[in-house]
Amino acid sequence: MTDIARPDLKNTHTECKNPATGAILGYSELTPVGDLKKIVANARRAQESWNRIPLRRRIAYLKRVRDYLAGHTEEIAEIISKDNGKVRIDALAAEILPATMAISYYMRKARKFLKPVKCGTGNLMLANKRSRIERVPFGVIGIISPWNFPFAIPFSEVVMALLAGNAVVLKTASETQMVGRKLEECFLAAHLPAGVFNYVNLPGKIAGDALLSTGVDKIFFTGSVAVGKYLMKKAAETLTPLVLELGGNDPMIVCEDADLVRAANGAVWAGLSNSGQSCAGVERIYVAEKVYETFLEILKTKVESLRGGLDLAHETDLGVMTTRRQIETVKQHIADALEKGSVIFAQSKTPENVDLNNFLPATVLTNVNHEMLVMKEETFGPMLGVMPFKTIAEAIALANDSNLGLTASAWSRKRRNAIAIGRQVKAGAITINDHLMSHGLAETPWGGFKQSGIGRTHGKLGFDEMTQPQVIVNDIMPFARRNMWWPPYSQKIYRGLSGLVTFLYGRGLKKRLQGMWRVMKIFPRYFSR
Numbered sequence: 001m002t003d004i005a006r007p008d009l010k011n012t013h014t015e016c017k018n019p020a021t022g023a024i025l026g027y028s029e030l031t032p033v034g035d036l037k038k039i040v041a042n043a044r045r046a047q048e049s050w051n052r053i054p055l056r057r058r059i060a061y062l063k064r065v066r067d068y069l070a071g072h073t074e075e076i077a078e079i080i081s082k083d084n085g086k087v088r089i090d091a092l093a094a095e096i097l098p099a100t101m102a103i104s105y106y107m108r109k110a111r112k113f114l115k116p117v118k119c120g121t122g123n124l125m126l127a128n129k130r131s132r133i134e135r136v137p138f139g140v141i142g143i144i145s146p147w148n149f150p151f152a153i154p155f156s157e158v159v160m161a162l163l164a165g166n167a168v169v170l171k172t173a174s175e176t177q178m179v180g181r182k183l184e185e186c187f188l189a190a191h192l193p194a195g196v197f198n199y200v201n202l203p204g205k206i207a208g209d210a211l212l213s214t215g216v217d218k219i220f221f222t223g224s225v226a227v228g229k230y231l232m233k234k235a236a237e238t239l240t241p242l243v244l245e246l247g248g249n250d251p252m253i254v255c256e257d258a259d260l261v262r263a264a265n266g267a268v269w270a271g272l273s274n275s276g277q278s279c280a281g282v283e284r285i286y287v288a289e290k291v292y293e294t295f296l297e298i299l300k301t302k303v304e305s306l307r308g309g310l311d312l313a314h315e316t317d318l319g320v321m322t323t324r325r326q327i328e329t330v331k332q333h334i335a336d337a338l339e340k341g342s343v344i345f346a347q348s349k350t351p352e353n354v355d356l357n358n359f360l361p362a363t364v365l366t367n368v369n370h371e372m373l374v375m376k377e378e379t380f381g382p383m384l385g386v387m388p389f390k391t392i393a394e395a396i397a398l399a400n401d402s403n404l405g406l407t408a409s410a411w412s413r414k415r416r417n418a419i420a421i422g423r424q425v426k427a428g429a430i431t432i433n434d435h436l437m438s439h440g441l442a443e444t445p446w447g448g449f450k451q452s453g454i455g456r457t458h459g460k461l462g463f464d465e466m467t468q469p470q471v472i473v474n475d476i477m478p479f480a481r482r483n484m485w486w487p488p489y490s491q492k493i494y495r496g497l498s499g500l501v502t503f504l505y506g507r508g509l510k511k512r513l514q515g516m517w518r519v520m521k522i523f524p525r526y527f528s529r
Helices: 033-052 055-071 073-084 088-114 152-163 174-188 204-213 225-236 260-276 289-304 324-339 392-400 415-422 459-464 491-505 509-527
Strands: 013-017 024-029 129-137 140-144 167-171 197-200 218-222 242-245 250-254 282-288 343-347 363-366 383-389 407-411 429-432 467-475
Touching (some): 013 174, 033 140, 033 167, 033 204, 055 073, 055 174, 073 174, 088 152, 088 260, 140 152, 140 204, 152 174, 152 459, 167 174, 167 204, 174 197, 204 218, 204 225, 250 260, 260 289, 260 407, 282 289, 289 343, 289 383, 324 343, 383 392, 392 415, 407 415, 415 429, 459 467
Parallel strands (some): 167 197, 250 282, 282 383
Antiparallel strands (some): 129 467
């Protein structure tokens, strides 16, 4: 790392800065767009050999990645903190620890996930046809990852893709290239065959088009709704499959019987950690009217006690925003709310005597409604809007009043009741008495409803996205010369086949026996020349 500016690298490298201090962390070499087709072509050749390697050997390679993680935990946490702006404990808890658990889970489950599945027999008359579903890797997987969780999000996708037998081309966010390069080191430590894992540094505005133009077999994209829609439109030209995770405006429903202290603690974690820059972070809180004031007072105490600033001794709770562009979005949303009648109910203190860039205080807004940007669009910053509700039906309707549906949570001491509430919310992941943690559960699928995305990552469903299902139909009667429905045709064959329908599904014993007799007349065709 360096704090010396290098103007000579301006056109060939990405300059990486600490968002809190503005200090230069280093430089990441840009990948020439003209090289991308060659990279993908090499990856395609490497993938063919990689897929032929026994799974146990692919697992052995990836164990080296886990060893690297375990041996460089604190170093990686510091890089994430300096490059992204989150505090180091958040980097550990929300990125490195989930990544380590995820790679262990997928190595343990890969054999089961890739095992052929027998389809069973659907009909007695075709019992000689035995089918099974094989999982076939796509080939070359392109991954475009974001800056808010720059390590954990792409890490699991790369691991699943490689275990499934794919080659990978990874493009991480320009804003967090130091983390991206550290991620590259993790996989280089596995000493994978050349071409199996490929790291590229491309400007975000051209990355999707560039990858699609090379003919990659599938793209995993995490980012904004607008870019996701653009990629989907472009991918349609070549029918390139996509998995899109496009963010959320996540609701939290606090019932009258909820543990209000736990709910307030959960809101602070899920809404304000990483300075609120979490696609599945709480942004909208709906609280039962009878406990609304009590909840607000607890939340106010928690928020006002948050310590912001530089993360020097692991005693900082709130880091900084990663980009100036996102700061302006948050300020715009808060200004819009205040203009429409909202008030700032609570706010964390601004750090004193610290030269801190990109810091926004944690803010709680009340008197909010669904005419305000903070309640109907993704804010992606350290802001919580809190509204009371009279009935559970009203709370569910408010929670569903969004074009996004990534995650949601219900808070109640009656867990069965909370689950019933959660199931009525249109979101891809529902957590009970918790929030912003299901992404860390490797066994759970990750993805949303509505405009929050398409497809899933994580868990078996996410692993399945790395492969295509291929059905193998095997005939266990090798001595049969022909099927009953093969030419040459005749009236007898017609009556025999219609009799098959009557035999299988007709009403009345007599009719079914008549149908069986007609079938038996053509059964010898199986063995005729």
